[in-house]
Amino acid sequence: xxxxxxxxxxxxxxxxxxxxxxxxxxxxxxxxxxxxxxxxxxxxxxxxxxxxxxxxxxxxxxxxxxxxxxxxxxxxxxxxxxxxxxxxxxxxxxxxxxxxxxxxxxxxxxxxxxxxxxxxxxxxxxxxxxxxxxxxxxxxxxxxxxxxxxxxxxxxxxxxxxxxxxxxxxxxxxxxxxxx
Amino acid sequence: xxxxxxxxxxxxxxxxxxxxxxxxxxxxxxxxxxxxxxxxxxxxxxxxxxxxxxxxxxxxxxxxxxxxxxxxxxxxxxxxxxxxxxxxxxxxxxxxxxxxxxxxxxxxxxxxxxxxxxxxxxxxxxxxxxxxxxxxxxxxxxxxxxxxxxxxxxxxxxxxxxxxxxxxxxxxxxx
Numbered sequence: 001x002x003x004x005x006x007x008x009x010x011x012x013x014x015x016x017x018x019x020x021x022x023x024x025x026x027x028x029x030x031x032x033x034x035x036x037x038x039x040x041x042x043x044x045x046x047x048x049x050x051x052x053x054x055x056x057x058x059x060x061x062x063x064x065x066x067x068x069x070x071x072x073x074x075x076x077x078x079x080x081x082x083x084x085x086x087x088x089x090x091x092x093x094x095x096x097x098x099x100x101x102x103x104x105x106x107x108x109x110x111x112x113x114x115x116x117x118x119x120x121x122x123x124x125x126x127x128x129x130x131x132x133x134x135x136x137x138x139x140x141x142x143x144x145x146x147x148x149x150x151x152x153x154x155x156x157x158x159x160x161x162x163x164x165x166x167x168x169x170x171x172x173x174x175x176x177x178x179x180x
Numbered sequence: 181x182x183x184x185x186x187x188x189x190x191x192x193x194x195x196x197x198x199x200x201x202x203x204x205x206x207x208x209x210x211x212x213x214x215x216x217x218x219x220x221x222x223x224x225x226x227x228x229x230x231x232x233x234x235x236x237x238x239x240x241x242x243x244x245x246x247x248x249x250x251x252x253x254x255x256x257x258x259x260x261x262x263x264x265x266x267x268x269x270x271x272x273x274x275x276x277x278x279x280x281x282x283x284x285x286x287x288x289x290x291x292x293x294x295x296x297x298x299x300x301x302x303x304x305x306x307x308x309x310x311x312x313x314x315x316x317x318x319x320x321x322x323x324x325x326x327x328x329x330x331x332x333x334x335x336x337x338x339x340x341x342x343x344x345x346x347x348x349x350x351x352x353x354x355x
Contacts, residue, residue, distance in 0.1 A: 006209045007253030012203055014213065014254065015261020019271075020186065021194030024262060030191075033337075033344035034280065039191045044319060044333075046195025051202035052321035064206040067218045067320075069311050071327040075315070079310025080335025086306055087336065088343040090299025091281070094307060095215040097300070098255060099262035104273040107296040114300020119223040120226040121301065122308040126240035129309065144325040155325055 015099055020164045024100040025100070026091040026107065033088050040172055045163045052159065066143070073137035075129070187269045202323060209250050212324070214316030216307040218255040220244045280348045310335075 021043050022028050029036030058064035087093050090111040092100050098117065100108035145152040183189070198213075205213050224246025228235045235241045237281060265271075277292045285291055307313040310332050318336070321329020 002249040002309045004253045007250035008257040011254035012258020012261040015258040018280045019262040020338040033340040042191035043195040047198035049276035050196045050199025051346045054203035068326040069328045076310045076331050079306045080332040081339040082306030084336040086299045086303030101264040103266040110293045111296040111300035114297040115304040118301040118304030121239035139200035139251030
């Protein structure tokens with residue numbers, strides 16, 4: 001099958017999942033950062049654990065290669081901090097914003113228009129950034145197993161256990177706050 | 181296909197399916213799932229129609245050529261999937277100005293739309309500086325156990341929580 005068709009199919013399923021997962025909803029996204037609604041965290045952590053186990057297994061059988069983005073510590077930290085402000089003010093991230101716009105939410109459509117402008121602004125400034133912040137503290141495409149000198153399986157197992165314990169605590173806390 | 185008519189699924193189930201979808205993306209197309217690069221390509225394609233010389237000489241558009249690729253089709257599919265899912269379940273869009281914005285800043289649409297626009301600008305600027313967004317760094321990067329993915333995840337939550345409490349106050353955290 002052509003790669004473009006594969007992309008469309010993958011996206012179609014992704015769109016259905018985000019919509020059914022309610023992460024395309026403004027109060028759900030903002031609620032996560034106000035620590036009232038943990039839908040985003042539950043979805044992301046589960047995806048990371050399930051995805052990580054599968055992708056590393058595929059890789060062990062030679063069926064997948066990793067595509068690790070460089071750890072440009074300064075740019076990733078600054079970009080993430082800026083992104084967090086944008087995500088709360090808009091109330092969506094890029095993927096969920098496009099999905100919410102497709103659902104018919106006008107604030108999300110306007111947000112997507114803003115995203116286009118943001119991309120133009122960044123493209124105009126890229127020449128400057130590529131010689132400055134993008135080169136600062138660039139460790140290259142490193143992974144946690146490489147940094148910790150541990151097998152990926154150990155890190156994935158620790159992550160799975162950590163997520164399970166976190167979800168259990170979260171469940172208890174949610175039960176208590178619903179009773180109130 | 182009754183499950184497609186449901187308005188919502190458990191976040192754990194959705195997360196697990198996104199994880200499995202990642203296996204499919206790596207296996208079938210040798211690509212991690214990501215979204216924000218396609219916004220750069222789209223803007224490049226739009227800018228090409230008005231300022232082709234600018235686009236052809238800009239280093240960023242040379243890096244991410246304005247063309248349709250696997251990830252661009254993924255984003256097109258994402259919009260289609262979200263649309264179909266919402267229509268199948270009859271999940272109508274909520275009122276334009278939602279809680280907690282409404283509780284803090286009132287029902288003005290203009291105010292909310294201006295903020296949404298500014299938020300979108302800031303959001304993509306941050307994503308491109310970091311080299312990815314919630315999907316590319318947050319999910320795909322973190323599941324590959326990339327340092328960059330986890331650093332992005334942590335940075336977004338730190339600034340997101342600070343912004344949310346500054347913007348909506350402690351009142352926003354209550355009903």
